[in-house]
Amino acid sequence: MLAKIHVTLKNGVLDPQGKAIEHALSNMGFDGVDAARQGKYFELDLAETDREKAMKNIEAMCRKLIANTVIENYSIELE
Amino acid sequence: MKSAVIVFPGSNCDRDMAVAIEKITGVKPLMVWHQDTDFEAVDFIALPGGFSYGDYLRCGAMSARANVMKEVIKRANDGVPTLGVCNGFQVLTETGLLPGALMRNANLHFVCKDVSLNIANSASMFTSDYSGQSAITIPVAHHDGNYFADAETLDQLEGEGRVAFTYGTDINGSQRGIAGILNAKGTILGMMPHPERMIGSELGGTDGCGLFTSVMNAVS
Numbered sequence: 001m002l003a004k005i006h007v008t009l010k011n012g013v014l015d016p017q018g019k020a021i022e023h024a025l026s027n028m029g030f031d032g033v034d035a036a037r038q039g040k041y042f043e044l045d046l047a048e049t050d051r052e053k054a055m056k057n058i059e060a061m062c063r064k065l066i067a068n069t070v071i072e073n074y075s076i077e078l079e
Numbered sequence: 080m081k082s083a084v085i086v087f088p089g090s091n092c093d094r095d096m097a098v099a100i101e102k103i104t105g106v107k108p109l110m111v112w113h114q115d116t117d118f119e120a121v122d123f124i125a126l127p128g129g130f131s132y133g134d135y136l137r138c139g140a141m142s143a144r145a146n147v148m149k150e151v152i153k154r155a156n157d158g159v160p161t162l163g164v165c166n167g168f169q170v171l172t173e174t175g176l177l178p179g180a181l182m183r184n185a186n187l188h189f190v191c192k193d194v195s196l197n198i199a200n201s202a203s204m205f206t207s208d209y210s211g212q213s214a215i216t217i218p219v220a221h222h223d224g225n226y227f228a229d230a231e232t233l234d235q236l237e238g239e240g241r242v243a244f245t246y247g248t249d250i251n252g253s254q255r256g257i258a259g260i261l262n263a264k265g266t267i268l269g270m271m272p273h274p275e276r277m278i279g280s281e282l283g284g285t286d287g288c289g290l291f292t293s294v295m296n297a298v299s
Binding site: 013014065066068070 | 136137140144172173178179180182183184185186187225227228252
């Protein structure tokens with residue numbers, strides 16, 4: 001089973017890298033980008049075949065390592 | 080006073096920290112490798128600066144989960160004075176021993192210079208020898224020192240006197256200018272500036288000594 005995980009900064013947490021990307025896009029002539037936020041993407045290849053168990057496990061992995069929940073949110077997709 | 084310096088792959092201020100500790104306490108610290116699971120009893124633990132694990136995932140994230148950290152966390156929770164400098168501060172927040180997180184500097188620049196620090200709390204075991212001084216000069220060298228915590232946590236830190244140092248002028252976007260914070264018991268200090276780099280006139284000044292002498296006085 002493949003888990004796809006997105007980690008993004010929480011709303012209200014300043015994202016200076018996202019801001020820099022937004023400015024760079026504007027400097028390059030790409031208009032109309034109102035805001036850019038940078039995040040991270042992970043793929044985990046899992047041996048587990050039970051979706052519920054897999055989800056529970058990945059939740060724990062996200063909370064304990066993959067995301068820092070002080071500043072980040074995470075979302076999980078299972079395939 | 081016996082000390083330990085924890086060494087991770089990618090630590091690069093571990094030897095500076097060891098030199099500072101030996102110079103001030105007169106005793107060479109143990110150098111404890113990140114894979115160790117136990118080490119001798121010590122009176123003081125230091126987590127040094129650097130780029131442990133190449134800053135993979137987030138600064139300090141991998142180190143916070145290293146083998147040796149189970150023991151460090153246990154001892155720090157038991158009250159052994161623990162100092163984290165720069166990457167060491169990032170490791171302490173990643174373990175949850177200290178609240179908040181260190182994010183990329185707001186101006187995106189790596190900041191490397193001497194800065195003026197306000198002594199926000201001169202009553203702690205790490206800062207008592209700074210009493211009577213309002214500010215000291217200590218170098219910083221970091222890319223991810225932008226302290227973030229939610230407003231409630233920040234109010235609590237300020238209200239409980241747990242902000243040890245603030246920057247004289249903003250250098251990295253840290254919330255409320257925070258440069259160093261204490262845990263609730265006042266036995267754990269995390270700070271971005273490097274006191275171990277300011278321990279002799281040949282290094283540009285001696286303002287870092289007070290931190291180590293304060294700890295020494297507190298444990299002896």
